[in-house]
Amino acid sequence: MNKWLSKGVLACLLLLAQLCFTYCVAQEPQSQGEGNEPAAERRGPHIAQLSISGPIGPATTDYLIRTSDKARKGGARLFIVNMDTPGGLDAATRDIIQHILASDIPYVTYVTPAGARAASAGTYILYASHVAAMTPSTTLGAATPVQIGGMPGQQEPPAKAPEMSEDKAGEEGEQNGEPKKRERDPRSAMERKVVNDSVAYIRGLAHRNGRNADWAEKAVRDAATLTAREARAENVVDIVADNQQQLLQQLADRDVILPSGKQKISGTIAELPVVSYEPDWRNELLSLIxxxxxxxxxxxxxxxxxxxxxxxxxxxxxxxxxxxxxxxxxxxxxxxxxxxxxxxxxxxxxxxxxxxxxxxxxxxxxxxxxxxxxxxxxxxxxxxxxxxxxxxxxxxxxxxxxxxxxxxxxxxxxxxxxKPIVAANQAMVGRTAVVSVVEPELLVKIDGEIWRARCDNLLTEGQLVKVTAEQGLLLQVVPE
Structure with a gap:
């Protein structure tokens, strides 16, 4: 029994190791772009480049906070966060936003590359950043809290009835002899609480950085979305840039709101080296588990x-x-x-x-x-x-x-x-054994067990014999 259990556990370990290896290979950092330097070679003032790719969870928060602290000690003067995310967990998103708002170094969130998106939680982070930027052919929005949708298979809430004018509602109420009734929101109280909380949160972020708060509310209530060009026209983002170099050029002399007050990004910011900070082994392990x-x-x-x-x-x-x-x-x-x-x-x-x-x-x-x-x-x-x-x-x-x-x-x-029932004291009868020792006493082996045996014929070591009788711990055998 123990032998089979050990083999089963070993198989599980090998499967888990293969899964870990496959995941780590899939998450292996891509080669750095032209002009970027390895993080190990950073010296003095530089621009720290971070990345948010995929769903936002605890591992994303750990990576962003720990790495930005490390970069700050190394002389970072600006953080550029390249983002492509479908959304993420509310708690992890709020932790990231609190870190950004408390930072004394500007955060530039850049939705890139072309085809990327800042959906759901990504929209909140974009609004919280000191500078919001996008690459053409990217999108943002759809920030409605998805948890309010209910369990899979649950029926959607009934559509809200068309609203009627107050005069018409009053006339119908008077005709029926009933007081005028206000149209009720079909959503549950919990759904309204979650949506209203999210609306207040994102509007606060919009007002802090001077961005379009009305559209932010639409993104939460109606899951509205925008392309990069539309977002710039609606004052949702600050910059639309084809590449990082264009982004840095447009950042020069731009005012940002930091905890210490309004400050201006240096006009020579584009001359600083860009250092890419990739996730370390601890973050990879946290992301895995x-x-x-x-x-x-x-x-x-x-x-x-x-x-x-x-x-x-x-x-x-x-x-x-x-x-x-x-x-x-x-x-x-x-x-x-x-x-x-x-x-x-x-x-x-x-x-x-x-x-x-x-x-x-x-x-x-x-x-x-x-x-x-x-x-x-x-x-x-x-x-x-x-x-x-x-x-x-x-x-x-x-x-x-x-x-x-x-x-x-x-x-x-x-x-x-x-199977036919066999008496316990006759379980060895009919089994095939191998002669292990002949002198001074005949011993045979059956499935790894050594038994004392007796035979009327002359036997040699390694010879196959058949058990004909069992008497306690002594077997009677004959050559096969």
Whole structure:
């Protein structure tokens, strides 16, 4: 049993290592653009170039805050944040915005390259930045909080009825003998609270930096979007530049609002070297384990590892691996928007599947466990943010593997029940053994076990023999 458990845990570790390697290769920084210098070679005043690519989460916040502090100590005079994001988590976005607003060095958020977007959370960060810039053929907007959309499959709120004029409403009310009624917002109180809070937040950011607050409200309430040229015309962004050099030229002598008051960006800013700060190993690790897919796998490995250790005390490997994976999973889940009911269902499902191996329920526990595991997996991540959900393909794969393993176990149990019952003291009869030692005492080996034996014929080491009788710990054998 322990041998199979160790092999299973080793396979899980290899799978996890392959996943980590694949993710790190996919996230490997691209070669730096012309004119950029490696971060290790920075000396004196420079422009720090950071990047936000993909969904905004805890790893993004950690990277932006730690790296900007490092760059500030190294002599950074300006931060340029290249951004391409579909959105992100509210808590992580607010942490980034608070850091930007408290910075005594200007932040320039630049939506680039062509085809990039600053959707949802990216729009808030763009409004919070001291200078907002975009590349042609980029977009921003659609800043409505996605959590208010409800669970998948839930019906959309009914469309709001067309509004009528006060006079007409008053006439109808008088005709029916009822007082005039005001049209009610079909959204729930919680939805209105979330939207109104987001509107107030983004309008405050717009007023701080002198940008279009009315359009910002439309982006939240109506999910409005704009292209780069339209955003510049609507006073949503400050600069539209084809490349970084054009951006730096347009930044010269521009006024920005810092905590200390209004300041002017140096007219010679374009002459400073641009230093690219890429994520380090710590940020790569944090980004890896806070990925919902990886956190989900770590959770399952941790649960099953501890279950196997509990049923096979002394195996050690499953327990050690399970504890490590479970701690990493809990760290990731505490910074992700999870549904605790989903987490509880996953744990219960794993326990039921494990219990099927030791309790003769003929599949009832196992089937219930697979159902609970699938439902819990679907519910686990409580967010509609792109990139912050567990893929249905992974959930289906886990369910299929669990189901096939359960069917295989039930098939093995069925076969064992159909086999003829053999007395325990005759289990070796009919087995084939290998002669291990001839003198001074005949010893034979069966499946790695050494047995004392007796034979009326002359045997040689390595010869195959067949067991004809079993008397306690002594076997009667004959040559095959």
């Amino acid at each position: 806070t990925n919902p897919q990886v956190a989900y796998i770590l959770l399952l490995i941790g649960i099953y590892g501890l279950i196997f250790e509990g049923y096979s005390p002394g195996a050690i490997v499953p327990g050690v691996v399970g504890i490590i994976c479970l701690l990493l999973a809990f760290y990731a889940l505490q910074v992700l928007p999870i549904n605790y009911a989903g987490l509880a269902l996953i744990i219960v499902g794993a326990l039921l599947i494990a219990a099927e191996l030791f309790v003769p329920s003929f599949g009832a526990l196992g089937i219930g466990g697979v159902v609970a595991l699938v439902i819990g997996s679907v519910m686990l991540i409580d967010s509609d943010v792109p990139g912050m959900r567990i893929s249905k393909t992974m959930i289906g794969s886990i369910a299929a593997i669990s189901g096939l393993a359960l069917l295989g176990f039930l098939y093995a149990v069925g076969r064992s029940l159909r």
